[in-house]
Amino acid sequence: MPAVYVENVGDHEGSEITLRGWVYNKRSSGKLQFILLRDGTGSIQCVAFKGNFSPEQFDVLDKATQESSIEIRGEVRKDSRSPGGYEVDVTGFEIFQLAENYPITPKEHGTAFLMENRHLWLRSSRQHAILKIRHEIIKACRDYFDDQGFTLIDTPIFTPNACEGTTTLFETQYFDQMAYLTQSGQLYNEATAAAFGKVYCFGPTFRAEKSKTRRHLMEFWMVEPEVAYANLEDTMQLAEGLICLIVDRVLTKRKQQLEVLERNIAALEKISRPFPRLSYDEAVKRLQAAGSEIKWGGDFGGGDETLLSEQHSSPLLVHRYPSEVKAFYMQPDPDRPEVALCVDLLAPEGYGEIIGGGQRVDDYDLLVKRLEDHKLSAEPFQWYLDLRKYGTFPHAGFGMGIERVVAWICGLSHLREAIAFPRTLYRIYP
Ligand code: 4AD
Ligand code: MG
Numbered sequence: 001m002p003a004v005y006v007e008n009v010g011d012h013e014g015s016e017i018t019l020r021g022w023v024y025n026k027r028s029s030g031k032l033q034f035i036l037l038r039d040g041t042g043s044i045q046c047v048a049f050k051g052n053f054s055p056e057q058f059d060v061l062d063k064a065t066q067e068s069s070i071e072i073r074g075e076v077r078k079d080s081r082s083p084g085g086y087e088v089d090v091t092g093f094e095i096f097q098l099a100e101n102y103p104i105t106p107k108e109h110g111t112a113f114l115m116e117n118r119h120l121w122l123r124s125s126r127q128h129a130i131l132k133i134r135h136e137i138i139k140a141c142r143d144y145f146d147d148q149g150f151t152l153i154d155t156p157i158f159t160p161n162a163c164e165g166t167t168t169l170f171e172t173q174y175f176d177q178m179a180y181l182t183q184s185g186q187l188y189n190e191a192t193a194a195a196f197g198k199v200y201c202f203g204p205t206f207r208a209e210k211s212k213t214r215r216h217l218m219e220f221w222m223v224e225p226e227v228a229y230a231n232l233e234d235t236m237q238l239a240e241g242l243i244c245l246i247v248d249r250v251l252t253k254r255k256q257q258l259e260v261l262e263r264n265i266a267a268l269e270k271i272s273r274p275f276p277r278l279s280y281d282e283a284v285k286r287l288q289a290a291g292s293e294i295k296w297g298g299d300f301g302g303g304d305e306t307l308l309s310e311q312h313s314s315p316l317l318v319h320r321y322p323s324e325v326k327a328f329y330m331q332p333d334p335d336r337p338e339v340a341l342c343v344d345l346l347a348p349e350g351y352g353e354i355i356g357g358g359q360r361v362d363d364y365d366l367l368v369k370r371l372e373d374h375k376l377s378a379e380p381f382q383w384y385l386d387l388r389k390y391g392t393f394p395h396a397g398f399g400m401g402i403e404r405v406v407a408w409i410c411g412l413s414h415l416r417e418a419i420a421f422p423r424t425l426y427r428i429y430p
Contacts, residue, residue: 001073006042009086012076019044019088022123023068023099025106033061035090037072038123045082046072048090061093066105067123069096115416119430122420129257130417133250134406138202140249141223141400144242145200150225153192155185155201160380163187164327168207170218181206184399187329187384189226190360193395194387200225212425213302214414215352217403219423226397232341232359235396236317239345239355240273242400243315247271250409263411267313267349275314280321280339283308299325305352312348319343319358328374329367331359331394343398351408357398364388 004017021039028034033048050058064070074088103117104124114121121127145152162169164183172179185201192199202223209216225238247268250258258265278286287294287304290311294304299321309316320339323332330340342358361367367388371378378385406418416422421430 006037006039006044006084008041009044009076009084009088013078013086014076016073016075016091017088019046019072019074021070021072023064023066023070025066026064028062033058033090035061035064035070035072037070037088040128042084043125044084044086044088045079046074046088046090048093052091060095061090063098064095065099065102067099067102067120069099070094071096115422115427116429118421125260127417129260130406130410130412131420132257133254133261133410134402134418136250136254137246137405137409138221138223138402140246141202141242141402144245145198145223145225148198150198150200151192151196153189153196153199153201154203155182155188155192157182157204157206161187161384162376163329164207165374166376168209170206170208183207184222185224186226186397186399189224189397190384190387190395193226193228193397194391194393197228198225199227209425214416215302215404217415217419217422217424220404220415220419221402222399223402224397224399226395228393228395230359230396231394232319232343232396235357235359235398236277236319236343239317239343239357239398239400240275240315243275243345243355244271244273246405246409258410261410263409268409270313271315271348275317275345276312277317277319278308279319283318286311297322297324302352305346306350309346309348309352310350312346315348315354316346317343318346328370328376329360331361332366341396345398345400347404347408349408349411351404354404354408355398355400357396359394359396362388362392362394364392 001016001018004012019037021037023035024038024043025036031050035046036043037046048061071094072090073092074090077087077089079087104120158174158179159182160179163186170181182205184205189199189201204219205222206219251268284294284296287307290307292304320333321342322338323330323340326340326342330342333339333341344353345355346352347354361370371381403415403418407415412418416424
């Protein structure tokens with residue numbers, strides 16, 4: 001009897017198979033027991049008829065509790081009424097372990113309780129659907145860049161460099177030196193772009209965000225492309241294409257999961273390029289008209305991003321923010337040096353920024369000055385300055401936070417559900 005995954009049960013209609021998984025749900029009606037078995041690839045109803053078992057055996061099965069691990073043998077039968085189209089008539093079974101008092105029951109639980117039990121909560125259908133979609137999004141990102149000839153180059157986690165400002169650094173001892181956990185692989189991407197032309201990195205990044213928001217995690221995954229000789233417009237187009245591919249993939253391959261999440265699929269189906277482009281100047285005017293306190297020169301708060309992104313059913317490209325509010329490496333606009341050649345992509349439906357990027361400073365002297373302006377010691381940046389000494393080149397790229405994209409695509413109200421084990425301000429367990 002072959003061991004089969006639930007997702008492949010349909011290939012075995014009429015034959016005997018073995019399934020291994022966990023009891024998701026169970027009900028009995030005297031002569032019959034209905035076990036909903038899940039194995040990670042899906043769930044299927046298994047029906048045990050009293051007449052096929054000894055009374056003792058039937059009783060053992062009857063005591064199988066939620067989340068008990070079990071092997072079930074039986075015959076696959078087509079059943080148009082069941083969600084997956086098939087059922088299994090149980091001929092034999094073996095309980096590996098009887099799970100007692102599983103803490104997560106079908107009743108409502110509070111968020112704190114669920115987060116404390118995150119290691120178990122992941123088994124629920126909603127969390128399962130979210131993480132399947134996350135996987136699809138990551139796969140789409142890789143395919144997108146791989147198919148365009150990008151080379152994936154992993155960047156380090158331990159680094160001496162503050163890429164995104166000094167206020168959110170996680171410091172750690174590195175033998176007799178201090179190191180930081182990386183905030184972004186960008187600076188290293190700039191080095192590899194000079195060696196490979198088109199590169200991307202994809203890994204965990206770390207930020208000690210001291211305010212509690214639904215949009216920030218301490219540890220999040222970022223995909224970051226960097227392209228030699230690309231400009232701001234190229235970067236915006238690269239970002240647009242990526243978002244369109246992600247949406248398209250999830251709609252084609254993960255509709256079932258979107259349905260589990262009761263996601264408004266029509267909102268995703270509307271997404272198409274080109275996305276509207278809005279300068280920071282125009283964005284400020286719009287925000288002021290909508291009642292925001294923002295003044296020219298200030299960075300957008302979470303509320304401002306929500307406001308802007310609620311005004312559109314499409315993602316929005318906001319470009320040319322004041323250099324003052326952006327990182328040291330941003331290239332000034334030659335026509336208006338007070339603004340940077342940068343872009344943020346805001347997701348619709350109030351989700352706000354999911355991508356940040358732009359053109360990088362390529363002039364040695366300007367970069368030295370920018371480091372000084374940002375009170376960053378030039379010493380750990382010598383290697384980065386070298387890139388402006390030995391064949392400097394215009395280049396641009398961006399970073400996209402995976403959890404922010406997952407939250408938007410899945411319609412989640414908080415980033416904590418977008419990653420298996422979220423690291424939040426007050427929680428590092430489990
Ligand atoms: O806008 P950010 O800070 O840009 C950079 O890090 C650039 N160095 C990227 C580059 O150009 N290569 O961050 C990029 C994205 C944000 O748009 C957001 O999606 C995500 O990273 N992000 C976070 N996601 C979750 N939790 C946090 N604390 C995040 N901070 C940024
Ligand atoms: Mg940003």
